[in-house]
């Protein structure tokens with residue numbers, strides 16, 4: 001009997017349908033994505049009432065990066081860590097909000113094959129002003145032996161080894177977008193049933209776009225090649241159809257999401273103040289680089305493909321350039 005044609009696929013239905021194509025698949029990745037979806041829904045509820053309850057404002061501590069920690073950062077970190085610890089497919093996690101990785105030491109976790117890294121709340125400086133924020137996550141198959149406790153080597157894999165990566169955007173609607181090697185798909189939260197529903201199947205990043213996203217305040221701190229490229233974006237130019245439009249909200253999730261759908265380029269270059277860049281390689285750059293590449297785009301650190309960088313530290317920073325393939329190539333020509 002042919003499958004009954006369903007109009008709307010939920011995230012769970014979609015991942016289970018994907019499983020049907022892989023007779024050998026164990027369903028662990030589907031279960032991990034379901035856990036992430038659950039944590040996302042819980043965070044969404046808190047984000048939505050951020051103005052109503054006393055959850056706004058600083059938690060009064062400084063995280064491992066020396067930044068103020070907002071209460072919602074901690075809440076989100078606890079939700080994602082909690083569901084993954086209690087789930088059946090994750091051997092350990094690393095988070096922007098935790099100094100070191102956490103290897104779960106119960107028997108089920110030790111026998112799980114994935115590890116997960118995340119920025120539980122990205123753009124947290126925007127919480128207090130009702131601007132879109134997000135969560136970013138990255139999933140790897142562990143390299144340590146199944147049945148043992150996860151190790152640092154599981155977390156320090158180059159981005160090219162990602163099995164899946166994604167983000168949640170808590171915006172005018174809440175969306176979960178994730179990529180596997182087979183494609184990028186977007187799901188919008190339907191609050192009436194509390195489910196993420198497939199709304200953006202097979203996302204492809206247009207080869208060219210008209211948007212460039214960068215913090216212009218740092219312009220004079222960027223390398224000459226970056227400054228030159230930005231000025232190209234601002235000029236009328238027959239080959240690139242410029243001038244482009246500048247859009248930068250300060251939540252990378254929102255900025256990159258828009259550019260992924262509409263075509264564009266997002267840049268967080270190294271500056272003289274932050275010579276290694278600001279964004280974190282493992283849970284900010286790598287997931288977006290993976291998503292962009294699967295969608296047909298490109299991502300580099302200015303010198304090298306992001307996904308090829310072999311990390312040495314959990315919280316290492318990186319310059320980051322990501323977006324439409326044609327625009328990235330234009331940038332690269334200026335940076336040579």
Ligand code: AHG
Nearest residue numbers: 121122123124125215250251252253
């Ligand atoms: P986080 O809230 O996790 O610390 O990350 C914020 C990041 C990123 O989302 C954004 O693009 C960038 O910081 C903005 O930095 P600037 O204000 O320096 O432009």
Ligand code: MN
Nearest residue numbers: 119121122123
């Ligand atoms: Mn972030």
Ligand code: MN
Nearest residue numbers: 096119121122
């Ligand atoms: Mn964060």
